[in-house]
Amino acid sequence: MTDQSLHPPIVNVALMPAMAPPADVRPGPVTWIKRNLFSTPSSAALTICFVLLAVWLLHQFLSFAVIKAVWSGGRDACRANPEGACWPFIAEKFDYLRYGAYPVSERWRVDLTQTIGAILIVWLLWTRAPRRKLAAMLFFVFYPVAAFVLLRGVALLHLPVIDTTLWGGLLITLLMSIVGIVFSLPFGVILALGRRSDLPMVKAVCVTFIEVVRGVPFITVLFMANFMMPLFVPDYLTPDRLLRPLIAIALFSSAYMAEVVRAGLQAIPKGQYEAAKALGISYFDMMRLIVLPQALTIVIPSIVSTFIGLFKDTTLVAIVGIADFLKAVETARVDPNWAGPTISSTGYLFAGLVYWAFCFGMSRYSQSMERQLARGHKS
Amino acid sequence: MPQAVYIPRREARGKSVVAVELRDVNKWFGSFHALKNINLSVPRGQRVVICGPSGSGKSTMIRCINHLEEHQSGEIIVNGKPVAQDLRKIDEVRSNVGMVFQHFNLFPHLTVLENCMLAPVWVRKMPRMAAEELALYYLNRVRIAEKAASYPGQLSGGQQQRAAIARALCMNPKIMLFDEPTSALDPEMVKEVLDTMVSLAGEGMTMLCVTHEMGFAREVADRVVFMDRGEIVEANTPHEFFANSRSERARQFLAQILK
Numbered sequence: 001m002t003d004q005s006l007h008p009p010i011v012n013v014a015l016m017p018a019m020a021p022p023a024d025v026r027p028g029p030v031t032w033i034k035r036n037l038f039s040t041p042s043s044a045a046l047t048i049c050f051v052l053l054a055v056w057l058l059h060q061f062l063s064f065a066v067i068k069a070v071w072s073g074g075r076d077a078c079r080a081n082p083e084g085a086c087w088p089f090i091a092e093k094f095d096y097l098r099y100g101a102y103p104v105s106e107r108w109r110v111d112l113t114q115t116i117g118a119i120l121i122v123w124l125l126w127t128r129a130p131r132r133k134l135a136a137m138l139f140f141v142f143y144p145v146a147a148f149v150l151l152r153g154v155a156l157l158h159l160p161v162i163d164t165t166l167w168g169g170l171l172i173t174l175l176m177s178i179v180g181i182v183f184s185l186p187f188g189v190i191l192a193l194g195r196r197s198d199l200p201m202v203k204a205v206c207v208t209f210i211e212v213v214r215g216v217p218f219i220t221v222l223f224m225a226n227f228m229m230p231l232f233v234p235d236y237l238t239p240d241r242l243l244r245p246l247i248a249i250a251l252f253s254s255a256y257m258a259e260v261v262r263a264g265l266q267a268i269p270k271g272q273y274e275a276a277k278a279l280g281i282s283y284f285d286m287m288r289l290i291v292l293p294q295a296l297t298i299v300i301p302s303i304v305s306t307f308i309g310l311f312k313d314t315t316l317v318a319i320v321g322i323a324d325f326l327k328a329v330e331t332a333r334v335d336p337n338w339a340g341p342t343i344s345s346t347g348y349l350f351a352g353l354v355y356w357a358f359c360f361g362m363s364r365y366s367q368s369m370e371r372q373l374a375r376g377h378k379s
Numbered sequence: 380m381p382q383a384v385y386i387p388r389r390e391a392r393g394k395s396v397v398a399v400e401l402r403d404v405n406k407w408f409g410s411f412h413a414l415k416n417i418n419l420s421v422p423r424g425q426r427v428v429i430c431g432p433s434g435s436g437k438s439t440m441i442r443c444i445n446h447l448e449e450h451q452s453g454e455i456i457v458n459g460k461p462v463a464q465d466l467r468k469i470d471e472v473r474s475n476v477g478m479v480f481q482h483f484n485l486f487p488h489l490t491v492l493e494n495c496m497l498a499p500v501w502v503r504k505m506p507r508m509a510a511e512e513l514a515l516y517y518l519n520r521v522r523i524a525e526k527a528a529s530y531p532g533q534l535s536g537g538q539q540q541r542a543a544i545a546r547a548l549c550m551n552p553k554i555m556l557f558d559e560p561t562s563a564l565d566p567e568m569v570k571e572v573l574d575t576m577v578s579l580a581g582e583g584m585t586m587l588c589v590t591h592e593m594g595f596a597r598e599v600a601d602r603v604v605f606m607d608r609g610e611i612v613e614a615n616t617p618h619e620f621f622a623n624s625r626s627e628r629a630r631q632f633l634a635q636i637l638k
Contacts (some may be wrong), residue, residue: 275484280474
């Protein structure tokens with residue numbers, strides 16, 4: 001016998017109406033600040049310290065780069081001001097930083113190549129753009145040929161041949177990273193699939209490649225590409241001195257990409273493979289239509305990290321004598337005509353800003369991509 | 380509109396009247412003997428319910444039929460064709476055998492409609508328009524046509540399983556395999572999936588169904604196969620099986636689940 005006065009039956013006939021949250025839990029900027037920044041005295045103290053530190057750092061940066069910087073005038077104005085950046089130096093060296101020693105009269109060819117490239121990349125990356133398949137075809141098939149013809153030149157088309165020793169600056173950095181990015185993803189996917197293959201020979205080849213390349217520093221790979229490749233192939237087949245590091249960078253980043261893609265492949269449940277197989281879908285279609293779209297979506301952040309790493313690693317090609325963007329900054333910096341107290345800091349600051357702008361762009365794009373894909377299939 | 384083309388095949392096209400035949404099939408996982416001398420012949424149009432305690436080899440057996448698991452000895456013949464190593468032949472067998480999984484295994488990055496269209500388009504090489512029409516026909520039949528544009532993650536478990544059934548039916552399979560189709564569902568969703576399966580059974584589809592739904596077995600099965608420890612212990616009509624099963628193991632199993 002239960003005692004009815006202690007445990008009366010509960011019967012709710014009327015539906016309880018929903019109520020608005022009380023003021024102190026209602027979402028809003030004030031609540032957020034209170035909860036996250038000033039929840040306890042020590043958290044308030046930390047908040048204040050960090051705000052002060054951030055303000056101080058920002059002030060230091062702005063005073064060097066903007067407030068006390070030299071914006072006009074020549075080298076004398078810069079020499080007279082040891083407090084701020086010397087932007088006229090960058091303005092004068094700007095063309096050199098972009099093209100290296102590429103002949104001045106032919107620089108329009110670089111501009112044209114880069115403009116076409118930029119248009120195609122935007123077309124390709126802008127997910128709501130029309131006819132993206134055409135963009136992909138133009139970018140991956142037509143553009144490499146066009147870029148080769150324009151940049152290197154073909155005498156038949158009255159475009160004088162410009163030797164690759166003259167190429168330099170941002171041109172090299174962009175060329176290296178775009179080739180690296182475009183090759184590393186498909187090769188990485190192939191290597192990752194190979195590593196997970198049931199065929200022992202395929203698997204062994206892929207594992208060996210990935211582990212050897214990942215186990216060797218990039219600089220070593222560059223040296224090997226530069227000095228050892230000519231030893232193995234006959235003279236008339238030796239690739240151009242610019243092509244050698246290009247091959248090295250593509251192979252090097254493919255090995256890293258392979259491991260990133262493999263992580264994505266491992267995250268796909270077995271049931272997805274089984275469902276595809278049970279429908280009679282072939283291995284190739286299963287990977288292309290079901291497994292890879294899901295696996296690559298999962299690892300977008302790591303793929304972009306690898307791209308960003310690759311972009312910054314292109315600075316290492318300077319070691320084998322290629323004048324990339326950073327090397328161009330370095331060369332411009334030691335120009336005796338411009339010797340001054342802040343020339344070096346200005347050069348490196350500019351280089352940092354340029355690299356940061358590209359990397360930040362990639363990172364933002366990947367985040368918007370993630371959001372877009374997540375919207376698709378999460379409830 | 381050539382609608383008639385997409386009506387499910389009811390008549391046998393091949394000569395064989397046996398849809399699935401297993402002869403002395405053995406399978407080992409490492410040294411564990413998972414299937415022991417399995418002999419089973421399922422005539423076209425028969426509905427077979429396979430039951431038994433967990434780990435008895437029920438799922439392994441039906442997964443061998445479309446070669447999701449490899450058997451090591453014996454013969455499996457599906458629609459008159461032996462299931463063997465040859466990859467192309469396996470894909471051919473698979474495209475005529477539909478399978479429904481315990482955990483649905485819908486493709487989460489595709490809408491329900493795209494899930495259903497994928498195999499007809501890429502395996503049967505059907506034009507997209509025709510595949511879409513076909514997919515909508517079957518989504519309608521499992522009564523979730525209004526969810527065609529949704530992603531699987533937005534559906535309830537029961538709806539997902541019905542979508543998975545529609546996806547399998549879009550290949551016009553001659554045989555359907557069900558691997559515990561209701562085991563992962565909340566109780567209130569079991570019925571909608573079972574109803575779909577009952578209506579499918581009513582159309583003469585050859586069905587092999589691993590399930591613990593004894594009500595379903597009683598209602599639609601032509602035969603109940605009871606397995607235990609990798610062997611077929613008893614195969615009988617549902618009436619005989621439930622009323623007076625001959626083996627002690629089957630009686631024990633029934634006592635456990637029909638409490």
